[in-house]
Amino acid sequence: MSKVYFIKSKNHSTDELIADRLKTLITEKDLFNFIEAKDMVAVKTHFGESNKSGYPRPVILKRVGELIKARKALPFMTETSTLYKGNRSNAIIHIEHAHKQGFGYENTGMPIIMSDGLYGDEETDVAIDGKLYKSVKIASLVVKSQAFVCISHFTGHLAAGFGAAIKNMGMGCASRRGKMVQHSNAKPKISAKACTKCKQCIVWCPEEAISMGDDSAVINSKKCIGCGECLAVCRFDAVNYNWGATYEELQKKMVEHAFGVYNSKIGKGIYINILTRISKDCDCMAQYENICEDIGVLVSIDPVAVDSASLDLVEKTSGKAFSKLAYNIPYKYQIDYAEELGFCSSKYELIEF
Secondary structure: OEEEEEEEOOOOOOHHHHHHHHHHHHHHOOOOOOOOOOOEEEEEOOOOOOOOOOOOOHHHHHHHHHHHHHOOOEEEEEOOOOOOOOOOOOHHHHHHHHHHOOOOHHHHOOOEOOOOOOOOOOEEEEEOOOOOOOEEEEEHHHHHOOEEEEEEEOEEEOOOEEEOHHHHHHOOOEOHHHHHHHHOOOOOEEOOOOOOOOOHHHHHOOOOOEEEOOOOEEEOOOOOOOOOHHHHHOOOOOEEOOOOOOHHHHHHHHHHHHHHHHHHOOOOEEEEEEEOOOEOOOOOOOOOOEOOOOOEEEEEOOHHHHHHHHHHHHHHHHOOOHHHHOOOOOOOHHHHHHHHHOOOOOOEEEEEO
């Protein structure tokens, strides 16, 4: 049974107060004792799609960074590029967006380094004992870093049911190809109407599976390996996918990728869930719809336990099953499947601090 530390907060507690209490907890319980001098520490978070969403605020990252530096280690904030077009679809615009959201060095004391490179294709295969995969593709710098601090904002999610540490690891730390595997059941197709014949997809396709047809670029599905390179380099939204994975199937894939992240950092990771500004949709959405009053912050070295405790607290606080708060889908499946794999445990001891 894993320990989950709980910092209780009230509605509208300031971010500064929450950040200071988190710093006190980590210090008094020596929760960063796995971080050694000169470790390069990946601090995975989410910068939010807009300033209206409920992402972890910069002051929380600042306090975490201060504690890591106190151990003579080298922290950096990190993220990965999204599959969809938006403010975070490649390293350049993602970092620019993060600065606009207040995550510059002047506010956090840490640089931003994208774990999956310029286009989201820098990846490392990590071995797992999964039922779907024996290895998963994880963003390279997550794997190469010596320690890992995962700071997640608890939200609803239209496909996973809810998102917290497991989702932040499984989707958020996967390379673009890893994300493609989780979301897609089909090979890409190119829209002749949107294609400008710029040929960038042809240049970058690693399997030479794309050629120029009469009206647009054309993908040879027999050669295509589903890597998503064409999706990344197309600037005109001409590449389309079938995102038709079922809820259970997507959650299985997401959990197995999270398992890979955990395996790469056994004994060198910690998981912090922020349960304030709890919203119906994940922070990838620009809009914000509050579904529960603020609860606080949970911390554990077990990502499954911290997610299980977070979900229990949200349901206890709201008095409703989470399917009544967000989306009516099998939201607990990700936790059940993690336990089925032997990837940590949902059993926890809640310790209020």
